Amino acid sequence: MSQFGMQMPGGHMQRGPTMNIYTGLLALAVVGLIAACAYVGVQAAKVSPAGSPWELQTYNEGSKSYEIKFSPKK
Amino acid sequence: MHFVTKVLVVFCAILSLVLAALTMAYATNADRIRGSFEAEREEKLSAQATARSQIEGYATEKAGIEDRQRAAESQVRDLTKQFDAMQAEKTELRSQVEQAKADAISIRNQLAQFGATADSQQALIKNYRDEVTKLRDDLVNSSKREIELVDRINDLSSQREVLEQNARALKEQLEEIKLQTAQAGSVGGLAAVSATEARELSGPLVRARVLEVASNPTGDLIVISEGANRGLKQNTIMNIVRGNDFVARIVLITVEPDKSVGRVNLYGRSGAQVMKDDTVLSRLDVR
Numbered sequence: 001m002s003q004f005g006m007q008m009p010g011g012h013m014q015r016g017p018t019m020n021i022y023t024g025l026l027a028l029a030v031v032g033l034i035a036a037c038a039y040v041g042v043q044a045a046k047v048s049p050a051g052s053p054w055e056l057q058t059y060n061e062g063s064k065s066y067e068i069k070f071s072p073k074k
Numbered sequence: 075m076h077f078v079t080k081v082l083v084v085f086c087a088i089l090s091l092v093l094a095a096l097t098m099a100y101a102t103n104a105d106r107i108r109g110s111f112e113a114e115r116e117e118k119l120s121a122q123a124t125a126r127s128q129i130e131g132y133a134t135e136k137a138g139i140e141d142r143q144r145a146a147e148s149q150v151r152d153l154t155k156q157f158d159a160m161q162a163e164k165t166e167l168r169s170q171v172e173q174a175k176a177d178a179i180s181i182r183n184q185l186a187q188f189g190a191t192a193d194s195q196q197a198l199i200k201n202y203r204d205e206v207t208k209l210r211d212d213l214v215n216s217s218k219r220e221i222e223l224v225d226r227i228n229d230l231s232s233q234r235e236v237l238e239q240n241a242r243a244l245k246e247q248l249e250e251i252k253l254q255t256a257q258a259g260s261v262g263g264l265a266a267v268s269a270t271e272a273r274e275l276s277g278p279l280v281r282a283r284v285l286e287v288a289s290n291p292t293g294d295l296i297v298i299s300e301g302a303n304r305g306l307k308q309n310t311i312m313n314i315v316r317g318n319d320f321v322a323r324i325v326l327i328t329v330e331p332d333k334s335v336g337r338v339n340l341y342g343r344s345g346a347q348v349m350k351d352d353t354v355l356s357r358l359d360v361r
Contacts, residue, residue: 043100
C-alpha cells in the first residue's frame with residue numbers, strides 16, 4: 001500500500017529520491033560528452049566536404065576514387 | 075532515482091549517440107581522406123619518377139637542342155652576314171636603280187629634244203626642198219633664157235661677122251681705091267712697091283697668142299690666134315713679147331678669119347726663141 005502513499009503502521013516514512021554520487025558522475029559524464037561532441041563536431045566539420053560534420057566524402061565512379069572536398073576556411 | 079539523474083542519464087544517452095555518429099562520420103571521412111592521401115602520394119611518387127625520367131630525357135633533349143641552338147646561332151650569324159651583304163648590295167642596286175632612272179629621264183629628255191630637233195629639221199628640209207624646187211625651176215627658166223640668149227648671141231655674132239667682113243671688104247676696097255688714086259697721081263711703080271711693104275696695123279690694139287711654132291728652111295713660121303676678124307692683113311707687122319721682154323717681130327704672110335701665119339724675124343739674136351703661148355701685140359707702145 002505504500003506505493004499508494006499510504007503509511008502503514010510500523011512502516012518507515014517514505015522519502016523522495018535524492019541525488020547521489022552517481023548523479024554527480026552522470027553530470028561529469030554529460031559535461032565530458034558535451035565537450036567531446038563539440039570537439040568531434042568541430043573536427044568532423046573540418047574533414048567534411050561542405051562544412052557539416054555529418055556529410056561524407058563522395059565516391060566518383062568516373063575516376064574510381066573519392067572526391068576529396070573541404071569547406072572553405074572561414 | 076532522482077529526476078536530475080534521469081535527465082542526466084537521458085542526456086548521456088543522447089550525447090553518446092551523437093558522439094558515436096560524429097565519430098563515425100569523422101572516422102569515415104578521415105579514412106577516405108587518408109586513402110586519397112595515400113593514392114595522391116603514390117601518384118606523386120610515380121609522377122616524380124616520371125618527372126625524373128622526363129627530366130633526364132629533357133636534359134638529353136636540352137643538350138641536343140643546345141647543340142641545335144648553337145648551330146642555329148652560327149647559322150643566324152652567317153645569315154646575318156649574308157643579310158648585311160645583301161643589304162649593302164640592295165643599297166648599291168637601289169643607287170644603280172636611281173642612276174638608271176636618272177639616265178632614263180635624261181634619255182627621255184634627249185629623245186624629246188631629238189624629236190623636236192627632227193621636227194625642226196623636217197621643217198627645214200621642207201623649206202629647203204621648196205627652195206630647191208623653186209631654185210630648180212628658176213634654173214630651168216634661166217637655162218631656157220640662157221639658151222635663148224646664146225641663140226641670140228650666136229645670131230648677133232654671125233651678123234657681126236657678116237658686118238665685119240663687109241667692113242673689111244669695104245676697107246680693102248677703100249685701100250685699093252687709095253692705091254689706085256696714088257698711082258694715078260704719077261707716082262707710078264713706086265707706090266706699088268709701098269703697097270706690098272710690111273707695115274704696122276693702125277687702129278685699136280690687137281692682142282693675140284702664139285698657137286704653134288714651126289721651123290722652116292726659109293725661117294720660123296708661127297700661128298697666132300687672131301686673123302682677119304680683128305682687121306689683120308697680109309704684110310702686117312706684129313710684135314711677140316714674153317712678159318715685159320721683147321722676143322721677136324713677125325710679118326703675117328697668111329691671114330684667115332680666126333688665125334694667121336707669120337714669119338719670124340729675130341733680128342739676129344741667137345738666144346731669142348719664140349715659144350708657144352707667147353703674147354702677140356699689134357704695137358708695143360700700149361701694154
